[in-house]
Amino acid sequence: xxxxxxxxxxxxxxxxxxxxxxxxxxxxxxxxxxxxxxxxxxxxxxxxxxxxxxxxxxxxxxxxxxxxxxxxxxxxxxxxxxxxxxxxxxxxxxxxxxxxxxxxxxxxxxxxxxxxxxxxxxxxxxxxxxxxxxxxxxxxxxxxxxxxxxxxxxxxxxxxxxxxxxxxxxxxxxxxxxxxxxxxxxxxxxxxxxxxxxxxxxxxxxxxxxxxxxxxxxxxxxxxxxxxxxxxxxxxxxxxxxxxxxxxxxxxxxxxxxxxxxxxxxxxxxxxxxxxxxxxxxxxxxxxxxxxxxxxxxxxxxxxxxxxxxxxxxxxxxxxxxxxxxxxxxxxxxxxxxxxxxxxxxxxxxxxxxxxxxxxxxxxxxxxxxxxxxxxxxxxxxxxxxxxxxxxxxxxxxxxxxxxxxxxxxxxxxxxxxxxxxxxxxxxxxxxxxxxxxxxxxxxxxxxxxxxxxxxxxxxxxxxxxxxxxxxxxxxxxxxxxxxxxxxxxxxxxxxxxxxxxxxxxxxxxxxxxxxxxxxxxxxxxxxxxxxxxxxxxxxxxxxxxxxxxxxxxxxxxxxxxxxxx
Numbered sequence: 001x002x003x004x005x006x007x008x009x010x011x012x013x014x015x016x017x018x019x020x021x022x023x024x025x026x027x028x029x030x031x032x033x034x035x036x037x038x039x040x041x042x043x044x045x046x047x048x049x050x051x052x053x054x055x056x057x058x059x060x061x062x063x064x065x066x067x068x069x070x071x072x073x074x075x076x077x078x079x080x081x082x083x084x085x086x087x088x089x090x091x092x093x094x095x096x097x098x099x100x101x102x103x104x105x106x107x108x109x110x111x112x113x114x115x116x117x118x119x120x121x122x123x124x125x126x127x128x129x130x131x132x133x134x135x136x137x138x139x140x141x142x143x144x145x146x147x148x149x150x151x152x153x154x155x156x157x158x159x160x161x162x163x164x165x166x167x168x169x170x171x172x173x174x175x176x177x178x179x180x181x182x183x184x185x186x187x188x189x190x191x192x193x194x195x196x197x198x199x200x201x202x203x204x205x206x207x208x209x210x211x212x213x214x215x216x217x218x219x220x221x222x223x224x225x226x227x228x229x230x231x232x233x234x235x236x237x238x239x240x241x242x243x244x245x246x247x248x249x250x251x252x253x254x255x256x257x258x259x260x261x262x263x264x265x266x267x268x269x270x271x272x273x274x275x276x277x278x279x280x281x282x283x284x285x286x287x288x289x290x291x292x293x294x295x296x297x298x299x300x301x302x303x304x305x306x307x308x309x310x311x312x313x314x315x316x317x318x319x320x321x322x323x324x325x326x327x328x329x330x331x332x333x334x335x336x337x338x339x340x341x342x343x344x345x346x347x348x349x350x351x352x353x354x355x356x357x358x359x360x361x362x363x364x365x366x367x368x369x370x371x372x373x374x375x376x377x378x379x380x381x382x383x384x385x386x387x388x389x390x391x392x393x394x395x396x397x398x399x400x401x402x403x404x405x406x407x408x409x410x411x412x413x414x415x416x417x418x419x420x421x422x423x424x425x426x427x428x429x430x431x432x433x434x435x436x437x438x439x440x441x442x443x444x445x446x447x448x449x450x451x452x453x454x455x456x457x458x459x460x461x462x463x464x465x466x467x468x469x470x471x472x473x474x475x476x477x478x479x480x481x482x483x484x485x486x487x488x489x490x491x492x493x494x495x496x497x498x499x500x501x502x503x504x505x506x507x508x509x510x511x512x513x514x515x516x517x518x519x520x521x522x523x524x525x526x527x528x529x530x531x532x533x534x535x536x537x538x539x540x541x542x543x544x545x546x547x548x549x550x551x552x553x554x555x556x557x558x559x560x561x562x563x564x565x566x
Contacts, residue, residue, distance in 0.1 A: 021039055021078075021079060022036065022037065022038075022039060023035065023036050023038075023041045023075035023078075023082060024081075024082075025073060025075075025082065026073055026081075026082060026084075026421070026422070026423065026424070026427075027422065028420075028421050028422065029071055029072060029073045029082075029084065029421045029423075030067040030068075030069045030071075030072045030073070031067075031072060031073045031074070031075070031082070032045075032063070032067075032074070032075075035074070035075050036075065039078055040078055041074070041075025041076060041077075041078060041082075042063075042074045042075050042076055043075070043076050043077075043078065046059055046074075046076060053539065055434075055539070055540055055541075055542060056407065056542045057405060057406065057407050057432075057433060057434040057435075057542055057546070058434050058435075058439075060074075060085055060087075060407065060430060060432050060434070060435060061087065061432050061434045061435020061436060061438075061439065061440055062435070062440075063085060064085055064087035064432055064435055064436055064443060065087075065435065065436055065440050065441075065443065068443050068444075069087075069443060070086065070087050070088035070091065070419055070436065070443050070444075070445045071084065071085065071086060071087070071088075071418050071419050071421050072084075072085050072087075073085070077255055081424070081426060081427050081428070082427070083427075083428045083429075083430055084418065084421075084423055084427055084428070084429045084430070085429075085430050085432050085435075086418060086419075086429060086430065086431050086432060087432040087435045087436040087437070087443060088419065088436070088437065088442075088443075088445050089437045089438065089460070089494030089496070090445075090450075090454060090457075090459055090460070090494075091418065091419055091445070091450065091451075091454055092408075092431040092432070092496065093457070093460070093494075093500055094450075094451060094453055094454035094457060095410060095418070095429065095431065096408065096410070096431065096496075096499060096500040096501040096503070096504070097457075097500050097501035097502075098453040098454075098457065098501070099416075099451065099453065100124070100413075101412060101413050101414045101416045102410035102411070102412060102413065102416075102429065103123045103124055103410060103411055103413045104120075104121075104122070104123050104124070104410070104411065104503065105409050105410065105411035105428055106411060107257055107428070108252070108257075108409065109121050109123075110251075110257040110258040110261070111248065111251040111252040111254070111257035111261070112248065112251075112252075113251070113257075113258070113261045113265075114244055114247050114248055114251065114261060114264070115244070115248070115328060115331065115332050115335065115336075116324065116327075116328030116331065117324060117325045117328045117329070118131065118325075118328045118329045118331070118332040119131030119132055119135075119329065119332075119506075120332065120503075120506075123413075124502070124503075130311070131329060132502075132506070133307065133311075134304045134307045134308060134329065135300075135303075135304065135307075135506065136307070137303045137307070138192075138300050138303060138304075138510075139506070139507070139508075139509040139510065143303075144509060144510060144513055145386060147298060147299075148188070148191070148192055148510065148513065149382045149383075149386060149513070149517075150382055151188065151191050152188050152382070152513065152514060152517055152518075153381065153382035153385075153517060153521075155184050155187050155188050155191075155203065156184065156517055156518045156521045156522075157379065157521070158184070158187075158203050158204070158207060159180060159181075159184045159203065159518065159521075159522070160379070160521055160522070160525050161207060162180055162203065162206060162207050162210060163177070163180060163522070163525075163526060163555060164525070164557055165207075165210045165211065165213075166180075166210065166227075166229060166555075167526070167555045167556070167557055168215075168557075169210070169213055169214075169215060169218050169227070169229075170218070170227045170554075170555075171215065171218075172223055172554070173221065173222075173223055173224070173225060173226065173227050173554065174224070174225075174226045174227070174531045174532070174535055174552045174553060174554040175226050175227045175229055175552065175553065175554075176226065176229070176551055176552055177346065177349060177551055177552070177553045178342070178346055178548075178551035179206075179231055180203075180206075181342040181345040181346055181349075181518075181551075182202070182242075182338060182339075182342040183202035183203040183206055184202075184203055184342075184345075184518065185337070185338045185341045185342040185345070185514060186202040186203075186238065186241065186334065186338040186342075187201050187202050187203050188338075188514055189333060189334040189337040189338045189341075190202075190334050191299075192299070192300050192333065192334075192337075192510065193299060193300050193301060193330055193333045193334050194284050194287075194288075194299050194300075194301055195298045195299030195301075195302065196298075196299075197284060197287040197288065197291070197299065198284060200235050200237070200238060202234055202238050205232035205233070205234070206231065206232045208232070209230065209232040210229070224532045226535060226552055236276050237276055237277070237280045240273040240276060240277060241334055241335050241338065242339075243273060244273070244277075244335050245335055245336070245338075245339040245544065247261075247264055247270075248336075248543070248544050249543035249544060250264075251264070252543055252544055253542070253543060277331065278327070281327040281330070281331055282322070282327065284301060284330075285301070285305075285321065285322050285326060285327060286322075288301040288302050288305050288321075289305060289321050289322070292305045292306055292309065292321075300330065300333060301330050304326065304329065304330065305319075305321050305326070308320060308321060308326065309321070333507070336507075336544065337507050337510070337511070339544065339545060340505075340511065340544065340545040341510075341511045341514050341515065343404075343545045343546065343547045343548065344397075344400070344401070344404075344511065344515050344545075345514075345515055345518055345519065346547075346548050346551045347400045347401075347403075347404045347546075347548055348396065348397060348400045348515065348519050349519075349522070349528065349551075349553055350536070350538065350548060350551070351396075351399075351400050351403075351472045351538075352396070352519075352523065352528050353528040353529075353530070353531060353536070353553060353554075354472070354536060354538075355472050356528075356530070358396065358472065358474060359523065359527070359528055361392060362392055362393060362396055362523055363523050363524070363527075365390055365391075365392045365393065366380075366390065366393070366520060366523060366524055367524075367560050369388045369389065369390060370384050370385070370388055372384070373524075373560075374560040377559060377560070379521055379524055379525060380520070380521070380524065382517065385516070385517055385520050385521075390516075390520070391478055391486055391487050391488035392474060392478070392486075392488075393516060393519065393520060394477070394488040394490075394516070395474035395475065395476070395477035395478055395488050396474045396519070397512070397515055397516060397519065398474075398477050398488075398490065398495070398497075399472055399473065399474040399476065399477060400472070401495060401497035401498075402438065402439075402493075402495035402497065403439065403470070403472060403538070404497075404538075404540060404546050404548075405433035405434055405438075405495065405496055405497050405546065406433065406542055406543075406544075406545055406546045407430050407431070407432075407433060407542065408430070408431040408433065408496055408499050409428055409429065409430050409431070410428075410429050410431070411426065411427065411428055411429070412424065412425050412426060412427045412429060413425065417451070419445065419446070419449045419450065420446070420448075420449030431496055433495070433496040433497075437462070437463070437494050438463075438469065438493075438494050438495060438496070439469045439470050440469060440470075441465050441469070442462070442465065460491045460492075460493065460494055461489070461491055461492045461493045462493055462494070463476060463492075463493040463494070464476075476492060476493060477489060477490070477492045477493075478492075479492065498511075524560075525557065525558065526555040526556060526557060526558060527555070527556045527558050528553055528554070528555060529554040529555065529556055530554070531552055531553065531554050535550055535552040536550065536552070537549070537550060
C-alpha cells in the first residue's frame with residue numbers, strides 16, 4: 001500500500017510543481033494560450049521562427065498583429081515575468097518621452113558591463129544627468145560642422161578612393177563593402193573622440209594595401225562571384241574596439257548577460273584587451289589634460305574634461321580628469337558609434353542597390369542642387385553638402401532607418417498601466433519597431449485608455465496603409481510646398497530608429513551627419529549596379545544595432561557629365 005501512495009504523492013507533487021512553473025499571464029493582456037501551457041512559453045516558437053530566417057523584431061510585431069492588440073504579452077524567458085509588447089507608436093512615444101515610471105532595464109545594464117562605467121548604464125538620476133552634461137557641447141552644430149565636418153569629408157574621400165580601386169580591380173564583379181564603411185567611420189569616431197592626439201588610422205592601411213594590388217592578383221571567378229579582397233591588419237586597440245562590440249552583441253542577446261560577461265572577463269585574451277584599452281585611454285587622458293591646461297579644447301575628450309573642471313570648481317572639489325569613469329565614458333563613443341553608424345551606411349547602400357529608380361532620383365537631386373561641383377567636375381565640398389537642401393537624401397536615409405530598426409526596451413520602475421492594462425513593477429516592455437503602424441497595418445486602439453500625457457501630446461503623422469509599408473519608399477517622408485517643390489518632414493509617420501526622449505541615442509546628430517555626407521559622395525561618384533540575389537536581400541541580425549547579414553555592392557565609377565540631369 002505504501003508504494004502506490006508514495007507514487008501518487010510524488011506524481012501529485014510533480015504536477016503541482018509543473019503547474020507552478022508554467023508561465024503566469026498578466027491579467028487583461030492578450031497572449032498565446034498555447035504558450036501558457038508550456039514550460040518554455042513562446043521560446044520554442046521564437047526559436048523556430050529565427051532558425052527559419054525570421055528576425056526577432058519582426059516576430060514581435062507579428063505577435064501583436066495576430067492578437068489584434070496594441071498591447072500583448074509573450075513568454076520568452078522561462079520562469080520569469082512575461083514581456084509586454086507595445087505596438088502603438090503614439091503610446092510608445094509617450095512611454096519613452098513622458099513616462100518617468102519606465103527606465104533602463106537591468107538586463108541591458110548587465111549586458112553593457114564590457115563598456116564599464118558610462119552614462120548608458122545608469123538609470124535615471126543625478127549620475128546619469130551629470131554624465132550627459134559632460135557631453136552637452138558635442139552635438140552642437142558648431143562642433144559638428146566646424147570640427148568634425150571637414151575631417152569627415154576627407155575620410156569620405158578616402159573611402160571614394162578605396163572603392164574606386166576595388167571597382168577597377170573587381171572589373172565588374174561584386175565585392176563586400178562592410179569593412180570599408182567600418183574603417184571609414186572608425187577613423188571619424190576616433191577623431192571625434194581624441195582629435196589629432198590619436199594618429200592610428202583604420203582606412204589608410206587598407207588603401208595602401210589595395211594600391212599595391214594588380215588585376216593579376218585578383219582570384220579568377222565568374223562575373224557574379226564576389227571578389228574576396230584581403231583586409232589590412234589593424235592595431236590592437238582598433239581591433240579591440242571591434243571585438244568589444246562583438247562581445248556586447250553576445251551579452252545583449254544572452255538570457256544571462258551578467259554570467260556571460262563574467263565568462264568573457266575570465267578569458268586571457270579579454271584580459272589583454274582590457275590592459276591595452278587602459279594603456280591607450282590613460283595616454284589619451286594625459287594628452288587631453290595637457291590640451292586643457294594649454295587652452296586648446298578641440299576634441300570630445302577635451303570638452304568633457306573642460307566640463308568636469310568647471311563642475312569641480314563650482315562644487316569645490318578636485319576635478320576627476322583621470323578617473324576610470326572618464327576613461328569609460330569616452331571609450332564608449334568610438335566603440336558603439338562606429339558599429340551602429342557603419343551598419344546604417346551599409347543598409348542605405350543595400351536599399352539604393354535594390355531600388356535603382358530611387359538611386360537615380362537621389363543622384364538627380366545631388367547633381368541639380370550642387371551645380372558648381374558638377375560644372376567643375378569634382379565632388380562637392382563639405383560646406384556645399386552642409387548648406388544644400390537635399391530633402392530626398394534625408395528621406396532616403398530616414399526610410400532605411402524605418403525599415404531597419406532595433407528593439408527599444410524599458411523596465412517598469414513601479415506598478416503602472418499601458419493602454420488600460422495593469423503592468424507590475426519589474427516587467428520588460430518592448431517598443432515594437434517593426435510591426436503595426438510602422439511596417440504592418442495598425443491595430444485598433446481605444447483612445448480612452450491612453451494616459452493623460454498621451455492624450456494631450458501632439459500626434460505625429462500616420463502612414464498611408466493602402467501602400468505596402470514593407471517597401472522602401474522615401475517619398476513617404478516628403479510633403480509638397482506651395483512653390484511646387486517638396487520638403488522633408490521627420491514627423492510624416494512613425495519610426496523609432498534612434499529612440500526618443502532623454503534616453504534616445506546621444507550621438508544621433510553625429511551619425512546623421514556621417515551617413516548624409518558619405519552617402520552623398522558615394523552616390524555622386526558611383527552607380528550601384530544590380531547584384532545576384534544570393535548576395536542581396538534585407539535579412540538582418542539584432543544586437544546593439546541591426547546589422548545586415550550580407551553587405552555586397554557592384555559599383556561603376558561615373559561622372560556627372562555621364563548622367564542626364566532632369
